[in-house]
Amino acid sequence: MTSRGHLQPWIALIGLFAMVALPLDSADPTLTLPRAGVLGWSVLVATALAIVAAIRAEQSGIAGVLLAIAAHLGAFVALHLLPTVAGHPGSGYLALVLTSWLLAWALVSELSAVPRPKGFDGLLLRLLVPFLFGLWLLILWEIVVVVLKVPSVLIPPPSAIGARIATSIPTLAADFRQTFLKAVIAGYAIGCGTGFLVAIIVDRIPFLQRGLLPIGNLVSALPIVGIAPIMVMWFGFDWPSKAAVVVVSTFFPMLVNTVTGLAAAQPMSRDLMRTYAANYWQTLFKLRLPEAMPFIFNALKINSTLALIAAIVAEFFGTPIVGMGFRISTEVGRMNIDMVWAEIAVAALAGSVFYGVVALIERAATFWHPSFRT
Amino acid sequence: ADPLTLQLKWVTQAQFAGYYVAKEKGFYEEEGLDVTIKPGGPDIAPEQVIAGGGADVITTWMPAALASREKGVPLVNIAQPFKKSGLMLTCRKETGIASPADFKGKTLGVWFYGNEYPFLAWMAKLGLKTNGGPDGVTVLKQGFNVDPLIQKQADCISTMTYNEFGQVLDAGIPESELVVFKYEDQGVATLEDGLYVMEDKLKDPAFVEKMAKFVKASEKGWDYARAHPDEAAKIVLENDETGAQTEAHQKFMIGEINKLTDGTNGALDEADYKRTVTTLLSAGGDSPVITKEPTGAWTHAVTDAAGLK
Amino acid sequence: MSAAAPTVRRIDRKPGKLVPVLVVTLAILAIWYAGAYWMNRSLALDVFARQKVVPTTEQLVDATWSMERPLLPAPHQIAVEVWKTTADQKITSKRSLVYHAWVTLSATLAGFVSGTLLGILLAIGIVHVASLEKSLMPWIIASQTIPIVAIAPMIVVVGYNLLNGQLGVSTDASRFIAKAMISTYLSFFPITVGLVKGFRSPEIMHLDLMRTYSASRAQTFWKLRLPAAMPYLFTSMQVAIAISLVGAIVGEMPTGASAGIGARLLAGSYYGQTIQIWSALFAASLLAAILVWMVGLGGTAVVKRMGMAR
Amino acid sequence: MAAGEENPKADERTVIDIRGLSLTFETNDGPVQALLDIDLDVKRGEFVSFIGPSGCGKTTLLRVIADLERATGGSITVNGVSPEEARQNRAYGYVFQAAALYPWRTIARNVALPLEIMGLPKVEREKRIAENLALVDLAGFEKKFPWQLSGGMQQRASIARALAVEPELLLMDEPFGALDEIVRDHLNEKLSKLWAKTEKTVVFVTHSIPEAVFLSTKIVVMSPRPGRVTDIIHCSFPRHRTLDMRETPQFLEIAARVRAGLRAGHSYED
Amino acid sequence: MAAGEENPKADERTVIDIRGLSLTFETNDGPVQALLDIDLDVKRGEFVSFIGPSGCGKTTLLRVIADLERATGGSITVNGVSPEEARQNRAYGYVFQAAALYPWRTIARNVALPLEIMGLPKVEREKRIAENLALVDLAGFEKKFPWQLSGGMQQRASIARALAVEPELLLMDEPFGALDEIVRDHLNEKLSKLWAKTEKTVVFVTHSIPEAVFLSTKIVVMSPRPGRVTDIIHCSFPRHRTLDMRETPQFLEIAARVRAGLRAGHSYED
Numbered sequence A: 001m002t003s004r005g006h007l008q009p010w011i012a013l014i015g016l017f018a019m020v021a022l023p024l025d026s027a028d029p030t031l032t033l034p035r036a037g038v039l040g041w042s043v044l045v046a047t048a049l050a051i052v053a054a055i056r057a058e059q060s061g062i063a064g065v066l067l068a069i070a071a072h073l074g075a076f077v078a079l080h081l082l083p084t085v086a087g088h089p090g091s092g093y094l095a096l097v098l099t100s101w102l103l104a105w106a107l108v109s110e111l112s113a114v115p116r117p118k119g120f121d122g123l124l125l126r127l128l129v130p131f132l133f134g135l136w137l138l139i140l141w142e143i144v145v146v147v148l149k150v151p152s153v154l155i156p157p158p159s160a161i162g163a164r165i166a167t168s169i170p171t172l173a174a175d176f177r178q179t180f181l182k183a184v185i186a187g188y189a190i191g192c193g194t195g196f197l198v199a200i201i202v203d204r205i206p207f208l209q210r211g212l213l214p215i216g217n218l219v220s221a222l223p224i225v226g227i228a229p230i231m232v233m234w235f236g237f238d239w240p241s242k243a244a245v246v247v248v249s250t251f252f253p254m255l256v257n258t259v260t261g262l263a264a265a266q267p268m269s270r271d272l273m274r275t276y277a278a279n280y281w282q283t284l285f286k287l288r289l290p291e292a293m294p295f296i297f298n299a300l301k302i303n304s305t306l307a308l309i310a311a312i313v314a315e316f317f318g319t320p321i322v323g324m325g326f327r328i329s330t331e332v333g334r335m336n337i338d339m340v341w342a343e344i345a346v347a348a349l350a351g352s353v354f355y356g357v358v359a360l361i362e363r364a365a366t367f368w369h370p371s372f373r374t
Numbered sequence B: 001a002d003p004l005t006l007q008l009k010w011v012t013q014a015q016f017a018g019y020y021v022a023k024e025k026g027f028y029e030e031e032g033l034d035v036t037i038k039p040g041g042p043d044i045a046p047e048q049v050i051a052g053g054g055a056d057v058i059t060t061w062m063p064a065a066l067a068s069r070e071k072g073v074p075l076v077n078i079a080q081p082f083k084k085s086g087l088m089l090t091c092r093k094e095t096g097i098a099s100p101a102d103f104k105g106k107t108l109g110v111w112f113y114g115n116e117y118p119f120l121a122w123m124a125k126l127g128l129k130t131n132g133g134p135d136g137v138t139v140l141k142q143g144f145n146v147d148p149l150i151q152k153q154a155d156c157i158s159t160m161t162y163n164e165f166g167q168v169l170d171a172g173i174p175e176s177e178l179v180v181f182k183y184e185d186q187g188v189a190t191l192e193d194g195l196y197v198m199e200d201k202l203k204d205p206a207f208v209e210k211m212a213k214f215v216k217a218s219e220k221g222w223d224y225a226r227a228h229p230d231e232a233a234k235i236v237l238e239n240d241e242t243g244a245q246t247e248a249h250q251k252f253m254i255g256e257i258n259k260l261t262d263g264t265n266g267a268l269d270e271a272d273y274k275r276t277v278t279t280l281l282s283a284g285g286d287s288p289v290i291t292k293e294p295t296g297a298w299t300h301a302v303t304d305a306a307g308l309k
Numbered sequence C: 001m002s003a004a005a006p007t008v009r010r011i012d013r014k015p016g017k018l019v020p021v022l023v024v025t026l027a028i029l030a031i032w033y034a035g036a037y038w039m040n041r042s043l044a045l046d047v048f049a050r051q052k053v054v055p056t057t058e059q060l061v062d063a064t065w066s067m068e069r070p071l072l073p074a075p076h077q078i079a080v081e082v083w084k085t086t087a088d089q090k091i092t093s094k095r096s097l098v099y100h101a102w103v104t105l106s107a108t109l110a111g112f113v114s115g116t117l118l119g120i121l122l123a124i125g126i127v128h129v130a131s132l133e134k135s136l137m138p139w140i141i142a143s144q145t146i147p148i149v150a151i152a153p154m155i156v157v158v159g160y161n162l163l164n165g166q167l168g169v170s171t172d173a174s175r176f177i178a179k180a181m182i183s184t185y186l187s188f189f190p191i192t193v194g195l196v197k198g199f200r201s202p203e204i205m206h207l208d209l210m211r212t213y214s215a216s217r218a219q220t221f222w223k224l225r226l227p228a229a230m231p232y233l234f235t236s237m238q239v240a241i242a243i244s245l246v247g248a249i250v251g252e253m254p255t256g257a258s259a260g261i262g263a264r265l266l267a268g269s270y271y272g273q274t275i276q277i278w279s280a281l282f283a284a285s286l287l288a289a290i291l292v293w294m295v296g297l298g299g300t301a302v303v304k305r306m307g308m309a310r
Numbered sequence D, E: 001m002a003a004g005e006e007n008p009k010a011d012e013r014t015v016i017d018i019r020g021l022s023l024t025f026e027t028n029d030g031p032v033q034a035l036l037d038i039d040l041d042v043k044r045g046e047f048v049s050f051i052g053p054s055g056c057g058k059t060t061l062l063r064v065i066a067d068l069e070r071a072t073g074g075s076i077t078v079n080g081v082s083p084e085e086a087r088q089n090r091a092y093g094y095v096f097q098a099a100a101l102y103p104w105r106t107i108a109r110n111v112a113l114p115l116e117i118m119g120l121p122k123v124e125r126e127k128r129i130a131e132n133l134a135l136v137d138l139a140g141f142e143k144k145f146p147w148q149l150s151g152g153m154q155q156r157a158s159i160a161r162a163l164a165v166e167p168e169l170l171l172m173d174e175p176f177g178a179l180d181e182i183v184r185d186h187l188n189e190k191l192s193k194l195w196a197k198t199e200k201t202v203v204f205v206t207h208s209i210p211e212a213v214f215l216s217t218k219i220v221v222m223s224p225r226p227g228r229v230t231d232i233i234h235c236s237f238p239r240h241r242t243l244d245m246r247e248t249p250q251f252l253e254i255a256a257r258v259r260a261g262l263r264a265g266h267s268y269e270d
């Protein structure tokens, strides 16, 4: 931990005073944290310790541990009190939430500044930061939705979504299989594959480069919404029509990126190949494709999320009665918004893992690129 | 004038002619109302819009309204301009379907998005499973149009008398090659296009008053549409922002719509309501539309105040 | 043999694009007509069967190329429809494709501009703030896996209704903003991903040079990272503007089918007007191609000005 | 921490003070010990050359001084503070072994780069650009892009860029590697004059023995695997030097000593 | 057209034949006359060095021979055919002024690159990689990536890459620029031996006068703006040369002549 002048602990100190003095419940001004029993007191003590540790900015993991304890104890108490204060939170409650959040934020900054150890610990640390970020997103979401009494048909609290996920595993699994394992994977492979091949063909045959690329651009931005019904018309209701939509929407990013990437080789590297009288394919495989890799992975990454969206959107236009898009569209109509969010959560998780896998492969395949060497 | 927003269930078409006519003909204005009509679409759940405060009153189908009510959006039916249901299942004759008994093993297109409840009730009544097994039916979520029937991807599809059925005919398939099953005839009809508002607002007499004016003027619009169908179709056409509607189709539609709005002055018939509830409760399945008999889901207060009895 | 004669080196005049484009277009048209025949054949045969005629080949071909609801319309049918909805209409008319294209275009551009700005800001943040990269990036990625159409109604309810219902913004403006928001949401992502890569692409030695000057982060950014990221930026922008258009079109659905190419597409689809769908699709693609091409042109100009093109 | 505490010898003229410095690179292929136990101090106004076989760690040592690489052991101060602080104080100018010009900037604007960063006014910038490009004989090439220049011209441009900063401490990594003898002699003389006139401190990496002897007040001979300092040779020529000095016996003697040290660092059996 | 028609002097031992060759670069800043009216022929087994001030066109001329640049006037043949055909016949190996190693390949695989392209079997490839890396003293660095090597080591890797091809004609653009004297002498000797043994033809760009004299059978002195050949000096030393030869009067005499020619190309008034 460096001695950068953090502002957060000082603000948290103000928060601490507010937590001590102000009421938790505007309907019951007598309820303050110090009067909320052992839990209330432990939050105050933990917060105070964490603030002291953070301000003194000591060289240690102790500050981090204290921050973690205080922030999450605070969150726990806030959630614990949530049913009591729903609809009429007091200023002390807000202070509790905001202070805990601030401490969590300080914790995330601390963790990000830690030099990453090697191996498994490093991986854990890498995952811990986004995990904390996401956890706090959910905590704040839960509190805001419940405290403001937002109707659950608009935005359900994460707890309701979690409960829904727990009770709907078989449905979610079936939908995942239909949409992700069939449509997305097939469409992604074919779309990226053809985009790549066409880029090579276009590169190989300058006539096509001049003739096809402008027209290719025409086809490029066909909106998913427009092609989905046509694909259903052509390929039927089941997943092939969804895969076709995925193909169309992943094709263009791959084409553009590959064409750009193939042009990225340094003049001197090209000259070297010329001196070997390397033929087109040798230059392609040994120089231009490696040099194009960062661009190609760029497309693969963008496409990994695009494919999922495309498949889900395509399912709005006629499907068998299974699939993530099907479920989302019908459950909106049934006002089961928690189920909609459950599907969204699955989609987000699947998409992030997909992206993460592509990113890992990228790191392994383009380790030499300056962006990974630093 | 007093502003008021109406959220429709579907795109601008003759299905909503009464409201557009009332607006164009100045019926709302006469009542001191400044009505904004928001067209809907497949992705708009009017129930969600009204819950978010985006509309004062919505049109929707009763099954969807009752489902929302259970989910915590307390919608109340204040008027029911549509007496009859226009929903039906249309099959190609060559598939060999002559009666509901022949559905077994066939592929049926159904609209979801809250419109599938009457269908599920019907299948439950017929004792057919809807999960694709050999002694049930295969259900497809049908898109916006009638292509699955024309392209033979489905044996039967859902159609509205006033809209999709006309499109099937337009596509060149004559009535003689079709078999139709009206939900109305199968005893599983549910109430369609009613007007719904949020329950808490009805506590305010001024709001009831305003709604009464709105319903009264709308009924006047529907009456006018029945009397002057061609003019009503033209009015709808003028209000269509997409510019995609054709006059011929809207004329056909208003003709059929008029058959459905005939026979009511806009006040909900309690018997129809009961039948709808019974049908929905019988639908069953693993995700029932409603699990218990709703209470307070409708009121006559508004129609009474509007003098529609 | 010798390389004699010309006195000036390499006047690389790029060969024109016209001829290849024409040839490729003709080839595509030919394939298209054949495809239209092949795909619509069974539908057309049904029609003849209904009329109890046995068609000649010529009649059959003719029928497949002039169906009202074909599986695949023939190119001339689309052309006629496009002509009818552009040249034959006042451009302010609701029946004019130009009018609808304009409605969509304005939202696309707004979304693209704000998406690009957002994307750039995020990329800058991610490259410069370690805690942002580590905590934000995974969630940016997750955000893109949320199916837009699923959140679109929420944007409508929370956004559009808030603007229109509670804040009293006019209906048209609310619709416009809601669409632009979806465009922004979709288009910032390729920009962020591409730019993060671009900002990190300078040679290590070039970064070291900046270190020796003890250049501030801002200086390193403006004088090194940004110029080095230019090729990445423009490639990403080409993808982003195409996606922006998709976003605007998607956004035209849940705001209540109104004006715009998306609404045209949907309306065409509700009423089974295949040809209308195709002409709207054609308009969308044309629009997209022009936009992508213009961004590309801008990119080339900038890169040339910077002296990076050789 | 102040330099003085750790190294009592350091006086106010000490610019660079290195004690027991080591550096190990981690590679896919196991660790590489690039520098081992280096001791060195450089006083204000000195001209110090590093010479040694290819791969012995000259560049790495220079980079440690410039805070481009962090040592894994030992201590180092620059101007009495850590290399990081020194860098932040813009204490030095650096010439890389490769030219490292930005391809999107013309030659003049490449030279302008550090001046822009230091916030010099435009007039002053242009004066310095013209001056320094003339110094390296690149007047007339202001508007060319780096790839339109020959290898040697690029290297000269990068020298001009470092000189334009007019730093107190100049770190130069084989600045004249790609230049022919004549230009090299010419620039050697110019650099020597500049140094004599301005009392700058220069740390210089070179492969050329005569160049090292001609320019330096102190020659550091290094040997590889691991990189160590094997000899430090003082040259007590007058501050103002001329090329003909290279024929003197004293010069040849020092050159011979350097050559011997250098040869010892190679494993050739000849 | 056959080379013989145009140039009656060319016999079957002529490898490179250049007549009245010129080259003008178009730049944003007006045309640059890089080469003007060059005449040169190189016979089989010759060792030809280009020497001249920075920017005089040495690299450009070498690139024209390698068909990396196209002349805008005059004629040139390589092995009796156009440079393009010669290149396609894989007539030569080329060492660039900068190392030009591919960052995604290890050192060994960088050397393997041309061998893969020529379709050599794996065993043969590995033999040549080991041999040539040893030749340039890089044994043990096979698995390192280019950015993990010092500047001089990178340059040696790129020399190994060119030698591994075992071409009849070697085009080398300042291959030893980043190397210290000892390594340089060492490699000079090795190259000279290799050349003496294999009867290869070498065209060599250098900045070092002793190097040029030691290695060459013919030294081409060039001068800049526009790039011209000002002198061609023949060195009639025996084919097998040793480093001590550099002390002979004959050697010093030739070196002096080259230095004079070189100085004439510079505009320094000293």
Ligand SMILES: Nc1ncnc2c1ncn2[C@@H]1O[C@H](COP(=O)(O)OP(=O)(O)OP(=O)(O)O)[C@@H](O)[C@H]1O
Residues within 6 Å of the ligand: D025, D026, D027, D032, D034, D052, D053, D054, D055, D056, D057, D058, D059, D060, D061, D097, D227, E147, E148, E149, E150, E151, E152, E153, E178
């Ligand atoms: N980034 C790096 N990763 C791993 N090893 C490195 C790295 N940089 C340098 N080395 C190794 O450190 C050693 C010293 O390298 P350095 O560049 O300092 O040599 P040098 O003396 O400058 O040589 P030259 O005269 O050839 O430029 C070499 O063995 C080299 O392989």
Ligand SMILES: Nc1ncnc2c1ncn2[C@@H]1O[C@H](COP(=O)(O)OP(=O)(O)OP(=O)(O)O)[C@@H](O)[C@H]1O
Residues within 6 Å of the ligand: D147, D148, D149, D150, D151, D152, D153, D178, E025, E026, E027, E032, E034, E052, E053, E054, E055, E056, E057, E058, E059, E060, E061, E097, E227
């Ligand atoms: N691509 C190019 N565009 C424009 N001008 C160029 C280009 N390449 C080289 N030149 C110019 O041609 C001239 C000769 O360059 P060349 O690289 O052949 O010099 P050189 O003799 O190899 O010099 P050095 O010893 O410094 O490497 C220079 O004036 C240079 O500016």
Ligand SMILES: Cc1ncc(C[n+]2csc(CCO)c2C)c(N)n1
Residues within 6 Å of the ligand: B009, B010, B042, B060, B061, B111, B112, B113, B115, B142, B143, B144, B145, B160, B163, B192, B193
């Ligand atoms: C996705 C989708 N859902 C439902 C219908 C059926 N439909 C026809 S008219 C109408 C409005 C009812 O008031 C409805 C819902 C459709 N065509 N597409």
Ligand SMILES: [Mg+2]
Residues within 6 Å of the ligand: D058, D059, D060, D097, D173, E150, E151, E152
């Ligand atoms: Mg070095």
Ligand SMILES: [Mg+2]
Residues within 6 Å of the ligand: D150, D151, D152, E058, E059, E060, E097, E173
């Ligand atoms: Mg050169």
